[in-house]
Amino acid sequence: MTTAPDETRLYGDVDPYCYELLLTDPERAALARLRAVLDRDVKPLVNDLWDRGEYSSSILEPLAALRLMDPVGHDGGSSGPATAQPDPVDGVSPPEESRALFRGFRTFEIARTDVSTAVVYSGHVTLFRNTVLLGGSPEQVAELDADMRTFALTGVFALTEPDHGSDVARGLETTARREGDEWVLTGAKRWIGGAAQADMLAVMARDEADGQVKAFLVDRADGGVRIEKIRRKASLRIVDNGHVTFDGARVPESRRLQRVNSFADVNRLLRSMRTDVSWMATGAQAGAFRAAVRYTGERQQFGRPVARFQLVQDKLATMLGNLTASLGMAVRLSQLADSGGFSDADAAMAKAWIARRARETVALAREVCGGNGITLDTDVARFFADAESIYTFEGTNEVNQLVVGRSITGLSAFVD
Template sequence: MKTTTADLALGAAERLYGVSDFYDAESLLTDDERRVLARLRDFLERDAKPLLAGYWERGEFPEQLTEPLIHLNLMEPAELTVHGPARGIYQGFRIFELARTDASLATWYTAQAGLFRTTIRVGASPRQQQEWMPRVLDFSLKGVFSLTEPESGSDIAGGLSTTARQEGDSWVLDGAKRWIGGASTADVLAVFARDAADGQVKAFLVDCQAPGVSLEKISGKTSLRMMQNAHITLDGVRVPEAMRLHNVNSFKDVAAMLRAMRSDVAWIATGMQAGAFEAALAYVNERRQFGRSLGSFQLVQEKLARMLGNLTASLSLVVRLTEQQERGIYRDQDSALAKMQTSLHMRQTVALAREVVGGNGITLDTGVARFHADAEAVYSYEGTHDINALIIGRALTGESAFTR
């Protein structure tokens, strides 16, 4: 008896992810969580997907999607807050769903819901959190994580050169930040700078409109073209002491943020695999060559199986990592392993998707080309492969192999 895609996806009408979630990780979600995610999917399918190819090609972000996305109230949906904050598994699948549609949309949303929210949760004092967190959740205070610099990416721990000098009840910041996604639409920048007095890293919420702050769009990108990344210059920018994040007093505090943030990127890398795999599967089942469906060829089926294997392994990895973090277990090597391995799987999966789609895989018609190009940015940000491998190696051997 011939097995069809419909057979493989039995129950897909009642499940969100069907064949992409081969081991049914979705079963870990509650009914309420699935309803919220279904609402997100409806919006993405109806309003977002038709716009993506055009905006990607122009290198512009579809700003008309931001307010509707915010109004979906995905960070702490009303349906889920009756029994407490949204669970990590739900939050992971929220990222997965966004990335399954588009990497730039996922990156834009997690810049607020992941990076900036984590910055406030980890770095702000209880009083600051009480003031700022409600505004973070409803996007009335939009912020971005501003750590990377023009000359320091992987070596930011030792190479961070933006300076902070205290003068009375305020601080003066000088330096530059680069590759800061979403800065052009943010209200504040979470800027990390080295205190001139003690050499330790501090963090500040800097008003984007403050004197001395200038933002320049980074153009000429071949990956994450929709995402607006900025080069930021800080020239004698004054920041009140009240806007310093009081729980950030060394790079160890920054590392605690990165430990949590990398799991978000692993979910993005996993969701992108689902998007590329689904697009490729749909294409090969419709496209005919030599009088047959492409999906009927042995070599194509082998590539589909490898893609699904990569995706299933990645989804299993991020689900388990999230379960660990929900128990309060946050280790550098755990998030580093997830980011490293899901990114490796993602790179192979999107390449295989582009391969089975053939010449049409380099056009924007199927979505495969977007995933293929955007994967290169996700592969590098929030820790390159090599940096994450060294974090894992240090945990395994007790020896640091980082260059000093």
């Protein structure tokens, strides 16, 4: 095994078991273009933006221009193993998608540069777009997908509430009341990343008539929508998280997503989102590990690079082990998605396990960088702080563990 960079590979220094070789040549070429843009246009901006706690469209615009939501590698047989595409709905086939494995490495590549950037990008590409693709009618998907792919229409996913995070399935308080051909939304959502910049918010609200959770595409400019920036954050400081209040916001029936009619349908959306977060946590480890290797190779103490010290090498080896195991789990989850799907427990186990490993990996990266590890100059401070958000969102560690435990035992330990 070697951690020395391999010039023929994209991830030769962070992927000793060569998982990237499961990608096709067109997929690797797309990721190489993504890396070039990240290195040239995004990476130089992130430390300053993170330090100021500000979002800038400059980190998303160059990524949007790459058209990475378009299918990759479908060129007459060179695209590798067949991908299980979503089943037709009402006889209409959904838009053709790239492989889940490519989409995972896409998230990995962005997160290894900066987690906040990955969260901003994923907020539209995974959370919002998947909500429309999986929750919308064929007509809604056909109407909106072309603009979603190009970022001409941008959106975010709004589920979490001020008083309901882990218990949102039962506790969701935002309501929707039908009045003729419109719905009137009342309530609040919190921690909605990118809400102030998005064109639309995919809002989960409880129908007053039947008590079931439904999904609505709410125009941010509606007079009944108010967005306040959440300030004084110590993590994901580039992400513009919003506290959103709905005071009689009006949504036409045509903007109610027709295939979300219960929280079970919402959970179907969350399953794909947990996969994305698993890749994000893996990418954060890769970024922290690379930064730690670079720093320890350059930093001199007692007349030698600190990378020569035994205790430092022990920590680097632990970091690479965590990263490699996490990458293996994320890859296999995506392979299951490509071959037909996976269970809630599969997604929950990967998210919980990888997020815990990420916490340890970024902490070790900060340790080996010594006092300089708390500065943004080494990059590890960003990964160290941002890993805390990954550990919590898309299901806390405890909730995901209970999902897995229920699968193991057949018994639910959730509060009745």
